[in-house]
Amino acid sequence: MKFSVFQLSRRGGRATNEDRMGYCYTREAALFVLADGMGGHAEGEIAAQLALQAMAAEFQRQATPRLADVPGFLRQGLMLAHERIRAYGRHKRMSDAPRTTLVAAVIQEGQVSWIHCGDSRLYWVRSGVLQARTRDHSYAEMDRNGALKLAHKILNRNVLYTCLGAETAPVVDLAGPHTLQQDDRLLLCSDGLWDVLQEHVLLQRLSNSPVQNAVPALVDAALQVAGSKSDNVTALAVQWEQDEAEPAAIDTQDSDGAFASTIQSLQDLEGFDVSLDEAEIERSIAEINAAIRRSAGHKKV
Incomplete structure (x- = not known):
């Protein structure tokens, strides 16, 4: 299994960055996750970090090295x-x-499946054409589908009606499996990106460059358009490459069955002792992306 991946997050005009993203993989499976801590509730960045850690820990437990039930x-x-x-x-x-x-x-096995709750999105793109994207769990999305009652058209139109951490059980949508073809792109992103850039611009920029170039260009474009009012902007993109493709940034066959992750370990999650120093997070992201750039010129990580 070969793929290229690149991730980037910027604070924008907000006081803190409540977005989190990361990925992990074994020889036969890979997980990509993005969470956007919700403003208006305390410690949204903690919720986003806990969500990533929980998903990564469960992936590590079940992917041995493949998932029996995706x-x-x-x-x-x-x-x-x-x-x-x-x-x-x-x-x-x-x-x-x-x-x-x-x-x-x-x-896993050349197929992609995804799940989402809220309005952080996944886009699946092939040759510049949108194959699928998630539908936001928001009143605005209900309005577009004609399912929103009049009262909600006046009030709370842009509010989410579900999320992780609320008292009620989360509403989720699950999709897949879908078979990937060489050079297909997946983009996971927060609303700081998709809410600012027009979809055709997003798809064009994602498709016309390798992901290590497309992601910074997309993030920079969103920051420039939104200016001082920019939300946190976060994107994680994957470029699927099969054996006959150009050398990939990550070749999981070289992992010897080991689990690799850019997400913090379960230890912090268990004790709720989560260190979230902004400078450390930025340094960690920079180190990961630098390693990806270096490896892009070689045939393995």
Whole structure:
């Protein structure tokens, strides 16, 4: 299994960055996750980090080295993330637990499946043409589909009606498996990106360059368009490459069955002792992306 991947997150005009993203893989499966901590609720960045850690921990437990049940894993991982966030709120004696959106994708046996809750999106693109994208769990999306009642057309149109960390069980959508073709692109992104860039611009930029160039260009474009009012902008893109393709940034056959991850370990999650120093996160992202750039010129990581 070969693929190129690149991720980038910027704070934009906000005081803090509540977005989190990461990926992990074994020889036969890969998981890509993005979460957007929700403003208006305390410690959204903690909720996003806990969600990533819960998904990664469940992936590590089940992918040995492949997942026996991909849809089952996605559902279980998301619900575990929800429960961990709720448990954190209880642990901290918070009157209102932190909340986050989540979108996660698994690639295994040349097929992709994904799950999402909220308005963080996944785009699947082939030769510049959109194959599929997630539909936001928002009143605005309901309005576009003609399912929104008049009262909600006046009030709360852009509000999400589900998320992780709320008192009610999250509403989720699950898709796949879909067979990938060489050079297909997947983009996971927060609303700081998709809400600013027109979809045709997003698809064009994602398709016309390798992901290590497309992601920075997309993030920079969103920041420039939004200016000082920019939300956090986060993107993680995957370029699928089969054996006959050009050398990939990551060749999982070289992993010797080991688990590799850019997401913090379960240890911090268990004790709810999550270090989220902004400078450390930025350095970590820069180191990961630098390693990807270096490896792009070689045939393995």
